[in-house]
Amino acid sequence: MIPKRTFDAVIVGGGGAGLRAALQLARADLKVAVLSKVFPTRSHTVSAQGGITAALGNVTEDHWHWHMYDTVKGSDYLGDQDAIELMCRNAASAVYELEHMGLPFSRLEGGRNAGRIYQRPFGGQSQRYGGEQAVRTCAAADRTGHALLHTLYQRNIAARTQFFDEFFALDLVRDAEGYILGVVALEIETGEAWLIEARATLLATGGAARVFRHSTNALINTGDGLGMALRAGLPLEDMEFWQFHPTGIPEVGCLMTEACRGEGGYLVNRQGERFMPRYAPHAQDLASRDVVSRAIAEEIEAGRGCGEHGDHVCLKLDHLGAALIQERLPGIRDLSIRFAGVDPVHEAIPVTPTVHYMMGGIPTNLHGQVVAPVRYGPEEPVPGLYAAGECACVSVHGANRLGGNSLLDLVVFGRAAGEHMIEYLRENRYPRALPRSGVERALERLARWDRPGGDERVPRLREDMQRILQRHCGVYRREDLLEEGIGKLDAVGARLADAAIEDRGRLFNTARLEALELENLLPVARATLVCALARAESRGAHAREDYPARDDDHWLRHSLYFLAGDQLDYKPVRLKPLTVEPFQPKERSY
Numbered sequence: 001m002i003p004k005r006t007f008d009a010v011i012v013g014g015g016g017a018g019l020r021a022a023l024q025l026a027r028a029d030l031k032v033a034v035l036s037k038v039f040p041t042r043s044h045t046v047s048a049q050g051g052i053t054a055a056l057g058n059v060t061e062d063h064w065h066w067h068m069y070d071t072v073k074g075s076d077y078l079g080d081q082d083a084i085e086l087m088c089r090n091a092a093s094a095v096y097e098l099e100h101m102g103l104p105f106s107r108l109e110g111g112r113n114a115g116r117i118y119q120r121p122f123g124g125q126s127q128r129y130g131g132e133q134a135v136r137t138c139a140a141a142d143r144t145g146h147a148l149l150h151t152l153y154q155r156n157i158a159a160r161t162q163f164f165d166e167f168f169a170l171d172l173v174r175d176a177e178g179y180i181l182g183v184v185a186l187e188i189e190t191g192e193a194w195l196i197e198a199r200a201t202l203l204a205t206g207g208a209a210r211v212f213r214h215s216t217n218a219l220i221n222t223g224d225g226l227g228m229a230l231r232a233g234l235p236l237e238d239m240e241f242w243q244f245h246p247t248g249i250p251e252v253g254c255l256m257t258e259a260c261r262g263e264g265g266y267l268v269n270r271q272g273e274r275f276m277p278r279y280a281p282h283a284q285d286l287a288s289r290d291v292v293s294r295a296i297a298e299e300i301e302a303g304r305g306c307g308e309h310g311d312h313v314c315l316k317l318d319h320l321g322a323a324l325i326q327e328r329l330p331g332i333r334d335l336s337i338r339f340a341g342v343d344p345v346h347e348a349i350p351v352t353p354t355v356h357y358m359m360g361g362i363p364t365n366l367h368g369q370v371v372a373p374v375r376y377g378p379e380e381p382v383p384g385l386y387a388a389g390e391c392a393c394v395s396v397h398g399a400n401r402l403g404g405n406s407l408l409d410l411v412v413f414g415r416a417a418g419e420h421m422i423e424y425l426r427e428n429r430y431p432r433a434l435p436r437s438g439v440e441r442a443l444e445r446l447a448r449w450d451r452p453g454g455d456e457r458v459p460r461l462r463e464d465m466q467r468i469l470q471r472h473c474g475v476y477r478r479e480d481l482l483e484e485g486i487g488k489l490d491a492v493g494a495r496l497a498d499a500a501i502e503d504r505g506r507l508f509n510t511a512r513l514e515a516l517e518l519e520n521l522l523p524v525a526r527a528t529l530v531c532a533l534a535r536a537e538s539r540g541a542h543a544r545e546d547y548p549a550r551d552d553d554h555w556l557r558h559s560l561y562f563l564a565g566d567q568l569d570y571k572p573v574r575l576k577p578l579t580v581e582p583f584q585p586k587e588r589s590y
């Protein structure tokens with residue numbers, strides 16, 4: 001047997017969601033371990049730029065119910081309204097809690113609210129249910145995620161959370177009755193496998209946009225938690241919905257935050273025309289991200305793209321002046337100079353829609369408990385297993401996420417999961433017997449990469465997969481393209497059996513990590529294509545050329561994908577909020 005450590009709870013992931021949940025548990029004097037494959041403050045949360053949305057009303061009059069309306073509409077009515085109510089109603093307290101923990105928010109200057117948290121306009125946000133633009137997104141310059149993650153990390157150190165830095169979780173350990181009893185993990189430095197036993201396990205492994213060729217995401221966003229859930233026989237929800245952020249730097253993928261447009265920047269085409277008013281007369285450049293991304297794709301398609309190849313549009317900030325750019329968007333200026341070779345104080349930045357965020361994920365309820373249908377009956381919680389953050393689908397973002405709502409999702413549902421885990425641990429005081437088989441399966445995954453194989457190599461397979469997703473599952477999708485994509489992905493999957501790594505050493509073997517990550521990316525890619533092919537309608541980020549309309553009669557429902565036999569199942573959208581009247585689906589325009 002491998003070495004074992006025992007905790008009350010284990011959290012896989014040291015990003016915003018994992019750290020917020022861990023803090024709840026550690027402050028309740030429980031023994032909690034956080035595993036992270038990179039040093040926690042290097043998690044992707046650190047790169048969140050624009051802000052965290054909450055109806056504080058510091059700049060314009062505001063109400064959480066207006067935020068809720070915008071989020072439901074932004075989700076193209078696929079978001080579950082009970083979860084959205086919970087998130088928007090708790091947003092202000094979650095932000096004040098972060099402020100009191102020491103998060104250094106930017107501050108308003110002058111006026112009645114001088115000194116209060118700075119807020120900026122963001123896409124898809126309105127006052128009074130679709131009226132004037134709301135100013136709702138709380139920011140620490142353009143480094144909000146950096147400030148948030150470091151604050152949470154420091155609080156966890158103070159609360160004595162135990163960190164396992166650079167530990168790579170391989171698989172969940174599940175017993176015959178379906179209880180999750182912890183994880184098997186690889187210590188990256190030594191190459192040694194550990195069993196981390198716990199009565200409650202939370203997956204907070206973040207996004208998986210590395211299934212695509214061009215993404216704004218960190219290299220580590222490989223959907224490991226999703227792979228672990230699928231291999232444990234659990235489904236993934238709504239995997240056809242991937243957000244393309246309108247403004248990534250072409251080829252590089254580096255994000256130019258929506259805050260650029262929030263601060264007054266706008267998009268122009270080859271003719272220098274500000275084109276968004278043609279697509280979204282009211283919200284213009286601050287329409288929802290799916291709307292802006294499709295507008296850019298159409299401009300490029302119509303031959304109005306910029307540059308030698310006409311393959312991008314431009315983001316103009318120069319009219320804002322050097323002082324404002326330096327104060328509110330300093331990181332953007334640095335990134336633009338470094339990665340696009342353009343100083344936004346003087347020139348427009350080249351941008352193109354770039355994969356940014358996964359709306360789908362591991363299905364959970366409002367307490368962060370992972371839920372799965374029981375033999376195709378109604379869903380039930382999986383005992384001992386939780387998920388929060390981008391890897392989870394609760395679902396507050398539905399078919400399209402609004403900017404600033406992910407950081408909010410992390411802290412609201414990270415905290416909710418932590419609270420429920422405390423209750424669960426009180427009710428389940430004693431450890432259950434560990435099944436040998438669960439551990440052995442994980443070790444077999446490791447051993448597989450110790451064996452010599454054929455000529456196939458992991459980086460090549462990964463690149464082929466990324467090109468397939470980029471080409472066959474882009475901003476616009478079509479039946480024949482998706483079918484062809486699935487065929488090509490099958491071929492990549494078949495080649496995996498023959499793949500090997502050249503470095504079979506134990507210490508800090510990054511080739512082995514990349515192989516293990518590929519085993520998680522491939523089923524995520526597959527789930528994406530299979531769900532996208534099945535959904536014969538256009539909704540939010542899922543735009544089908546062959547089914548351009550939204551079809552509520554047939555498709556106002558969530559997709560569930562199971563690895564075994566590529567099976568699909570569906571579940572209804574929860575249209576009933578907790579305390580307020582539902583927002584009925586209607587046509588969405590900005």
Ligand SMILES: Cc1cc2nc3c(=O)[nH]c(=O)nc-3n(C[C@H](O)[C@H](O)[C@H](O)COP(=O)(O)OP(=O)(O)OC[C@H]3O[C@@H](n4cnc5c(N)ncnc54)[C@H](O)[C@@H]3O)c2cc1C
Nearest residue numbers: 013014015016017037045048050051169206389390406407
């Ligand atoms: C460039 C960029 C800018 C963004 N800006 C904003 C913004 O302004 N506002 C907003 O609301 N949202 C923004 N987002 C989205 C938001 O930042 C993310 O959705 C969110 O931070 C994800 O947090 P998380 O805690 O779920 O996961 P992450 O922060 O991605 O953390 C995942 C953690 O899981 C660990 N992990 C993963 N796999 C394993 C494994 N196998 N074993 C052990 N550990 C593992 C990682 O080490 C890491 O600690 C942005 C995203 C990007 C990419």
